[in-house]
Amino acid sequence: MAAAAKGAAYKSVFDASIITEEFQNAQINTRFIPLIWKYVLQNPNCEWDEIPSLPSAAYPLLRSKFKPSTSTLHSVIDSTDQVTTKLLIQLQNGASVEAVIMRYDTRLGKYNGKARPGGLRSTLCISSQVGCKMGCKFCATGSMGFKNNLSSGEIVEQLVLASRLSPIRNVVFMGMGEPLNNYSPLVEAIRVMTAPPFQLSPRKITVSTVGIIHAIKKLQHDIPNLNLAVSLHAPVQDIRCQIMPAARAFPLDRLMDALGEYQKKCQQKIFIEYIMLDGVNDEEQHAHQLGKLLEAFQVVVNLIPFNPIGNLSHFRTSSEHKVHEFQKILREAYKIRTTVRKQMGQDISGACGQLVIDLPNKRSVSGDLVTDIEDLRM
Template identity: 40%
Template structure:
């Protein structure tokens, strides 16, 4: 099995070329071909010598992966299915909106976090994506040239796969890579604190935190991570960083009827987020099978938003997109595509 060049950082490519006794500048040529010129195979790297091409081809391939299917929503959202190296599948959601276009990428196959409201969590965990598999969702997207932003809000918890997520962000933002502004990238987490702090230190991309309740005891009931990294520890860590730059932190808040939608919740959100320059994104809950949770009606969500704004917290309601093709927030899942062997359990 040949190793993939796509998804390697400049430093990793330098190790590849020096390992083959090529001059180190060849690594920079490789990043140009891989990330700027969108070549499909090593033979297309026209400024490499025949000898170097031959050497690379013995052990390596470019490693791009095409999507195997696409579903199109009535609202224009597209859900792409990509195969992974371990013969499983992931989904990515392309969301065009007027003069913007966002891609929601996956970072893992399935998810370990077990949040009560999430369809991905119901399929369990089948593996981490490599940096190449993360970037491939962007690079191999037919609408690549239309993209204005990428959000790591697809399948999986990005900070449970920190090294590959960091590497993918580096490739997206480095001069030798795609040279995107980090402001085009948002990484979302449920709050794995040590990994989140490392991300904050080494990356300049935006951060989104799935909060969903300001109360520890309530958050525990829907998000098991609260038992390990509770809200006070999470917010203390956030407050230790200066957010007064261009970098943005936002809190994601799925609205659940009779669970997190009262004035008490508004008051507590205002209290715990005091001192953090942030915004709240309210999300409608997209029901998943057998869920005990429900969404409040539209009027209640709007009122909740207005009351948070009145408290001085910039709050918006995220438009639901792609619900009819199960591409909306919390609905991505490739469980039906898992083979029987994949679901072998430890209990």
């Protein structure tokens, strides 16, 4: 492969804005770009000259400036039950991120007593940053600090690499990083994912945020029909600030106003993520406070058992009894649909809040739990 321009790194062919601009400058029809993506997706180790039927000017341009993938799959670790697979992906700059494939068989589950339609499907949990600047005290990724943003191509390459291991039906931006702090690459990556050759529905993509208010206001306009998940984790501002220092910049009353505006425009349920921390946010009074905060919204509250890991062990996981009582209050007193997340991949440090390079995990959970983001939409 020809050397890139001196001092410049190769770009990912999945960096949509960059390759579009280069093709336009070279007067190459941009309709060939999805064809290139499709070929790369189907031929992992291809050389540019192998792609058939491109304009002659496209080949030297691709050779000089782009790679089929700037990321490499460093390692693949399967959970003991073979349901979860964690991918350690090395970026061109030497940093690494993690992505997690979670497999489901809908034939084994039921909703309202009836078998779910469909069959095997996989959800991919994607990272948007190396590390995270939000500093949530219960999250292993937050303990890394912030390293750098991913480009849109590096975000899409996680889907490309994962698709070679399992057909991906859903994508959730719940991996490393705060997606809305990397807004433009996030939006560009999602637009690639919803276009050929991937053609994911926006309704199969969920973006999770701690509550970046100005970005929430932009998101529905930029990507209609996307699923929004909000990491709320506390029903009042002072507790939120104790466990999520970044919440000081996003007062709860202003966040709820932004969510109300978002829901009015999109007419979709909002997913509320709530990590259960023993003695911190899991008492009955907290359940009532949360119910009153959310009762005017169309939401699904997802209660998340805390995963102790590394230096985060000063928090304790709420008991199953407390989780059950919390769920009961929200359901019965406030008629709010409330589920408990089934944690997958704890034995490979692939569960919620555990994505951090080189930290071990010793956590397991059980119970009557929801397993799939699709189940929350019913």
